[in-house]
Amino acid sequence: MVLLAKAALGLGGTLVLAGAYAFRDGLIRVDVDEYRAGGSHVHMWVPAAMVPMAMHFVPKHDLCDAAQHAREVLPTIHAFAKELKKLPNVDLIEMIDGGKHAQFRTRSGNLQVDVDSADEHVHLRVPLSTLDDVVGQLEESGPGV
Amino acid sequence: MFSANRGLAMKTALISAMVLALLPVRAPAQGGAAPAKPAPSRSSAAAENAERWLHVRVISTDGRGETVRVNLPLELAEKVLPAVNHDRLHNGKVRIDPSEMNDVDLRALMEAIRTAKEGQYVTVEGDDNHVRVAKEGNHLTIHVRDKSASKKSQVEVKVPIKVIDALLSAGKDELDLVAALHALGAQGDTELVSVQDSENTVKVWLDSKNVAD
Numbered sequence: 118m119v120l121l122a123k124a125a126l127g128l129g130g131t132l133v134l135a136g137a138y139a140f141r142d143g144l145i146r147v148d149v150d151e152y153r154a155g156g157s158h159v160h161m162w163v164p165a166a167m168v169p170m171a172m173h174f175v176p177k178h179d180l181c182d183a184a185q186h187a188r189e190v191l192p193t194i195h196a197f198a199k200e201l202k203k204l205p206n207v208d209l210i211e212m213i214d215g216g217k218h219a220q221f222r223t224r225s226g227n228l229q230v231d232v233d234s235a236d237e238h239v240h241l242r243v244p245l246s247t248l249d250d251v252v253g254q255l256e257e258s259g260p261g262v
Numbered sequence: 263m264f265s266a267n268r269g270l271a272m273k274t275a276l277i278s279a280m281v282l283a284l285l286p287v288r289a290p291a292q293g294g295a296a297p298a299k300p301a302p303s304r305s306s307a308a309a310e311n312a313e314r315w316l317h318v319r320v321i322s323t324d325g326r327g328e329t330v331r332v333n334l335p336l337e338l339a340e341k342v343l344p345a346v347n348h349d350r351l352h353n354g355k356v357r358i359d360p361s362e363m364n365d366v367d368l369r370a371l372m373e374a375i376r377t378a379k380e381g382q383y384v385t386v387e388g389d390d391n392h393v394r395v396a397k398e399g400n401h402l403t404i405h406v407r408d409k410s411a412s413k414k415s416q417v418e419v420k421v422p423i424k425v426i427d428a429l430l431s432a433g434k435d436e437l438d439l440v441a442a443l444h445a446l447g448a449q450g451d452t453e454l455v456s457v458q459d460s461e462n463t464v465k466v467w468l469d470s471k472n473v474a475d
Contacts, residue, residue, distance in 0.1 A: 189348060196345035200338040207472045213329040 139164040142247055143227065148240040156237070165247040172254050184259035191256050198249040201228060313337065314447040315472055321463045333472060336447045343440050354440030355432045369430055375402065376423060402426060408459070415459030422449050 142165035149159040172180065184191065201223055210221040217234040228248060232239040314336040322328040344354040375383070375397060384395040392407040406417040428445035432438035446468060457464035 192345040192347070193342060196342045197338075200335075200341050204335065204338070205472060207333060208331070209333055211329070211331040213327065215326040215328075 139166055142166040143244040144242070145244070145247065146240065146242040148238070150238045152236055152238075165244045168247055169250040169254060172251065177258065180255065180258035181260055184255045187255065188259055191252055191259075195249065195252045195256065198228075198245050198252060202226065202245045202249065313470060313472075314449075314468055315470065316446075317465075317467050317469070319463075319465045322461055323463075324461045335472070336443050336468075340440055340443045340447075343443070351439075354438065356437045356439060358435045358437060360435055372426055372430055376427070397423075400424065415457065418453075418456040420452065420454055422446070422452070425449070 145161075145163045145165050145168065147159060147161040147163075149157060151157050204223050206222070206224050208220060208222045210219075212219045217232070219233075220229075220231045222229050222231075223245070224242070226246065227242050227244050230239070230241040316332075316334045316336055316339065318330070318332040318334075320328070320330040340354075343351075347353070350357045350359075378397065380397050380399070382394060382396040384393065386393040390408060390410045392405075392409065394403075394405040396403050396405075400423050402421050402423060404417070404419040406415075408415040422445070425442050425445045428441035429437050429439070431441050449468060451467070451469040453465065453467040455464065455466035
């Protein structure tokens with residue numbers, strides 16, 4: 118009985134630590150709701166730490182291709198993410214057009230994009246550190262690196 | 263039995279220690295499901311750091327009621343611009359095609375304005391338009407008023423001379439945007455552009471706040 122309890126404690130502790138590791142960078146959150154008959158509703162929460170890890174499993178030539186295609190914008194996104202990380206919670210861009218409302222802002226180290234209209238609601242939240250990591254990995258995967 | 267348990271406990275501790283050792287030293291991002299701890303407003307902090315923010319506000323009063331608000335720290339623009347290499351923009355500098363300048367020497371023009379006395383340089387009074395270009399204090403101001411009944415628009419542009427100098431500080435046929443932003447950051451709170459007509463209001467200004475209004 119004591120052995121089982123200790124094993125459970127060990128397993129539980131390891132799970133907690135694994136959870137803490139997986140969620141240490143926060144969550145990537147994607148919510149899409151289409152307000153029409155048969156409209157899609159996507160709600161996806163992904164531990165941000167998984168993304169750079171998952172990129173290690175992407176075939177190198179695919180990463181190289183992606184880096185090649187995005188080579189012009191990668192330094193810009195990298196610099197942008199790096200600078201955005203230093204910012205406080207700020208509304209960078211807000212657009213209101215009739216019934217549509219789009220916001221591009223930083224919230225607690227995350228880049229948050231919200232689009233609301235009568236037809237749909239889109240919410241995207243990405244930790245800036247993840248964005249920086251992913252772009253960094255893509256830059257390193259580029260041809261000639 | 264006790265030694266077996268101790269072995270298991272040791273293994274668990276070892277695994278836990280390894281996982282802990284692998285955890286990077288980084289402040290956890292507060293996001294997702296966890297309730298975000300409200301970050302302190304940086305208006306005061308920004309002021310302490312003399313952070314400068316460029317604001318753009320466009321309000322359209324036509325049927326759709328379009329509104330655009332942009333708040334951008336100048337430092338961010340200064341750091342990001344050199345990373346943009348597209349078309350004529352490279353390393354924070356824009357290349358000017360001399361053929362588009364109609365033989366106007368911008369540097370000579372600016373030198374003349376800098377050394378000239380303050381006052382109105384150009385005034386054009388037409389039936390529909392009134393245009394005025396003047397040097398006022400350390401600023402170059404351009405004022406355009408469209409008097410036609412359909413628009414009745416008014417445009418005010420106020421640019422610090424130092425910013426124009428910085429803009430022209432690059433090599434020949436180049437405008438140094440980063441230097442201009444840097445010079446702009448050294449200016450006090452100022453309204454740079456104001457456009458007003460019957461349907462739209464546009465305002466571009468600089469201050470130390472991270473909110474538009």
